[in-house]
Amino acid sequence: xxxxxxxxxxxKDGSAFPLGKIGQVxxxxxxxxxxxxxxxxxxxxxxxxxxxxxTSSKILIFTNIHSQYQDSGQNAAYTMKMLRGATQVxxxxxxxxxxxxTANATGQQKDSWTFxxxxxxxxxxxxxxQVSTFNNSDVTFQRGGFFQSELLLMEILA
Amino acid sequence: MHIYKxxxxxxxxxxxxxxxxxxxxxxxxxxxxxxxxxxxNAIFYDIKPITYEETINKLNELIAxxxxxxxxxxxxxxxxxxxxEALGLTTEEIKDTFGL
Numbered sequence: 453x454x455x456x457x458x459x460x461x462x463x464k465d466g467s468a469f470p471l472g473k474i475g476q477v478x479x480x481x482x483x484x485x486x487x488x489x490x491x492x493x494x495x496x497x498x499x500x501x502x503x504x505x506x507t508s509s510k511i512l513i514f515t516n517i518h519s520q521y522q523d524s525g526q527n528a529a530y531t532m533k534m535l536r537g538a539t540q541v542x543x544x545x546x547x548x549x550x551x552x553x554t555a556n557a558t559g560q561q562k563d564s565w566t567f568x569x570x571x572x573x574x575x576x577x578x579x580x581x582q583v584s585t586f587n588n589s590d591v592t593f594q595r596g597g598f599f600q601s602e603l604l605l606m607e608i609l610a
Numbered sequence: 611m612h613i614y615k616x617x618x619x620x621x622x623x624x625x626x627x628x629x630x631x632x633x634x635x636x637x638x639x640x641x642x643x644x645x646x647x648x649x650x651n652a653i654f655y656d657i658k659p660i661t662y663e664e665t666i667n668k669l670n671e672l673i674a675x676x677x678x679x680x681x682x683x684x685x686x687x688x689x690x691x692x693x694x695e696a697l698g699l700t701t702e703e704i705k706d707t708f709g710l
Binding site: 487491584 | 612614615617618623624625626627628629641643645646649650651652653
């Protein structure tokens with residue numbers, strides 16, 4: 453068995469050899485239940501730090517959130533906010549994306565979001581998920597500690 | 611019944627991480643929301659405006675009320691069924707027509 457060690461690989465014209473576009477993949481999960489009854493944004497319990505290898509890298513973000521409506525007397529709904537440090541990558545609007553279709557709803561589901569962010573840094577930066585319920589309705593995330601929500605970060609090289 | 615319903619019945623909004631089975635869980639896992647800041651983020655009370663004891667009392671009250679509501683509803687259904695039977699409807703007719 454031989455081992456080949458080199459410092460760089462170049463094309464015949466001297467340009468960099470393409471080694472792929474995925475720099476790194478980081479994944480975190482939570483199963484800690486969050487029972488939320490407020491329209492104020494609250495940490496879901498999902499956060500992940502990443503250190504981009506270049507300022508030109510983009511971060512592809514995937515998040516899946518498990519939720520259950522346990523409300524009565526009104527439609528339940530929630531939305532989410534994706535933060536990079538204190539910077540808002542995404543914030544749900546007044547129209548909450550994920551909503552029960554009827555009052556007294558008790559359904560549960562898993563919802564996914566995808567974002568492409570350009571942090572323009574090579575410093576460690578932390579992405580975090582927050583959630584908010586419509587009109588202080590009742591939504592339980594990761595119900596009972598049995599169900600999982602996830603956050604996946606993928607560095608896309610320029 | 612989840613404890614958040616008791617907190618809500620006491621007039622507060624909350625974010626509860628994990629379960630609440632005792633005072634320690636209450637201290638560690640329960641956050642009572644005071645207000646939202648300019649970015650819409652929750653600000654929690656440093657000192658909770660309600661205690662574990664009064665929340666549990668409210669929870670027991672809600673559970674008792676739920677039980678009583680259930681008993682009252684069953685009584686109303688039995689009463690309605692008896693009145694329909696007194697009008698001459700058979701058990702099958704009452705079941706098919708009213709689902710009782």
